[in-house]
Amino acid sequence: MINRRKSLFQSLLGSLLLPGLVVMVVSVFIVLHVFMDEYDELLDASLTGKAHLLRDIIETSQRTTGSIGTGAGDLLDYESDLRKPNERALLWYVGVNGDVIARSMTVGTFALPVPLLPGLSTTRGHRVIVLPSDQPGMGSVVVAEPMIERSEAITDVIIGVVVGLALLGLLFALASFWAVRRSVSMIAELSRNIAEKNEHNLSPIDRDNTFAEITPAIDTLDGLMSRLDRALHAERAFATNAAHELRTPVAICLAQAQRLRAKINDPVQTGNLVEIETGLKRLERLIERLLQLSRAQSGLGLNASVTDLNPVITLLMNELRNQCPDPDKLVLKFPTGRCLSRVDPDALGIILTNIFDNALKHACGTAPTVVDASQPGDLLVSNDCPPLSATDFEAMKQRFIRRGTVSDGYGLGLSIVQDLCNQSGCQFEIYGPRPDNPRGFAAVVRLPKVENVKA
Numbered sequence: 001m002i003n004r005r006k007s008l009f010q011s012l013l014g015s016l017l018l019p020g021l022v023v024m025v026v027s028v029f030i031v032l033h034v035f036m037d038e039y040d041e042l043l044d045a046s047l048t049g050k051a052h053l054l055r056d057i058i059e060t061s062q063r064t065t066g067s068i069g070t071g072a073g074d075l076l077d078y079e080s081d082l083r084k085p086n087e088r089a090l091l092w093y094v095g096v097n098g099d100v101i102a103r104s105m106t107v108g109t110f111a112l113p114v115p116l117l118p119g120l121s122t123t124r125g126h127r128v129i130v131l132p133s134d135q136p137g138m139g140s141v142v143v144a145e146p147m148i149e150r151s152e153a154i155t156d157v158i159i160g161v162v163v164g165l166a167l168l169g170l171l172f173a174l175a176s177f178w179a180v181r182r183s184v185s186m187i188a189e190l191s192r193n194i195a196e197k198n199e200h201n202l203s204p205i206d207r208d209n210t211f212a213e214i215t216p217a218i219d220t221l222d223g224l225m226s227r228l229d230r231a232l233h234a235e236r237a238f239a240t241n242a243a244h245e246l247r248t249p250v251a252i253c254l255a256q257a258q259r260l261r262a263k264i265n266d267p268v269q270t271g272n273l274v275e276i277e278t279g280l281k282r283l284e285r286l287i288e289r290l291l292q293l294s295r296a297q298s299g300l301g302l303n304a305s306v307t308d309l310n311p312v313i314t315l316l317m318n319e320l321r322n323q324c325p326d327p328d329k330l331v332l333k334f335p336t337g338r339c340l341s342r343v344d345p346d347a348l349g350i351i352l353t354n355i356f357d358n359a360l361k362h363a364c365g366t367a368p369t370v371v372d373a374s375q376p377g378d379l380l381v382s383n384d385c386p387p388l389s390a391t392d393f394e395a396m397k398q399r400f401i402r403r404g405t406v407s408d409g410y411g412l413g414l415s416i417v418q419d420l421c422n423q424s425g426c427q428f429e430i431y432g433p434r435p436d437n438p439r440g441f442a443a444v445v446r447l448p449k450v451e452n453v454k455a
Helices: 006-066 071-074 079-083 148-195 212-263 268-295 309-321 345-362 390-395 411-425
Strands: 090-094 100-103 119-123 128-130 138-147 302-308 330-333 338-344 368-370 380-381 429-430 442-448
Touching: 006 119, 006 128, 006 148, 071 338, 090 338, 212 268, 309 330, 309 345, 338 345, 345 380, 345 411, 345 442, 390 429
Parallel strands: 330 368
Antiparallel strands: 090 100, 090 138, 119 128, 128 138, 302 338, 368 380, 380 442, 429 442
16 A cells, blocks of 8 residues: 655645634634624613513503503504514513503514513513512513514624635635745755756755755755765766876887787787787777766766867767778768857767767678768767667666677767766767668767857
8 A cells, every 4th residue: 555645735734724714613603602692681681671661651650540551552662663573572561460461563473471480581583571560469561572683683793704704714825825835836946956966066055945944954965965076076086097097007018019019920929919919909998988987977068168069070070080991881971060069079079989989899781880960960870780689779778788798898888978968968869770771770969059159
């Protein structure tokens, strides 16, 4: 089972939004509870005051006229012009024995709560107060206030609070999304900057996209890259110096072997000297390849200035023509015009030298080896040889892999070419067999050109 990696973006966004959502829900319930309590207190106070006022009016009327009459039920008729029918209060005046002496016109089919207990209660969507008289022999006033206005007020307040919190939550979500996205993009940019580091670029990491909390980790990484850079420089310097130091004694040994071969007439000893000379030449070529490999690993590739590379290509093609033992087996198509590029001429020389050497070394068919540089910025090298198997074709791209044990190569040529092409921005493609032929091998180098360069 594959465990999914946690997303920093989702983790941060969830950590910010989830508590905010919980706070908003809790806030709605708190506002609802507080508002209902306060509104109910105001409603009860208003209802209680109205009941006392009606009781005092009815008792005053009874003391003055000697009777209550049915006119007590008209005391709340003034609400007909102020409230809707379903929002008007209801009034009853109940005698001591429980008989209803008077009632308001708005009572309708609303029944008195049974039993009539003094105080406040809620029944059938109304808030009811039963207020007995303080005078002996007097009845009780019952007032019922519809709670529809209370429900509407609570609904409106909750809707307003929810809408306000939703807008606030949306603003908070957008702000959180932007902040988290910006933080994640900074980390991604830092990751891209670190990914650009390789054996040729171990410069300090750009601090523009780092947070203060991860600066110590960046400092540690910079220190590690600095130590790696020193170790790589020391290794390359050792390889270069060792190869240079080997050149002189190898050249001296080769010269001495050639002098001895010229002086000795014994065929047996001459054959031995020829083998020694051949081995020294192979060692000389190996030293040359090691020097090229060291230069490739040191980052040789791009040049700061723009140069015309066609003279370099022409010079190397002329040298190839001089090296070829059979001029009829070589077809050269020289470049024309100019080819402006930032590729280092030394890097281009190493690239083409290895490709030319590989083409001549492995050419074994009847067709000639072709070097075509007639297309600006493109160079095609092809030779005639038996078609390569898929295994050989993939293996030859690797370092120290030779085609056959009898080959006098070292498996470094194409590896050096690939490294330098990657560093200089050149496109390097190989084909086996050639695209237009079932036999042979072809290599194409495309140089990165620079257009519209000011003189």
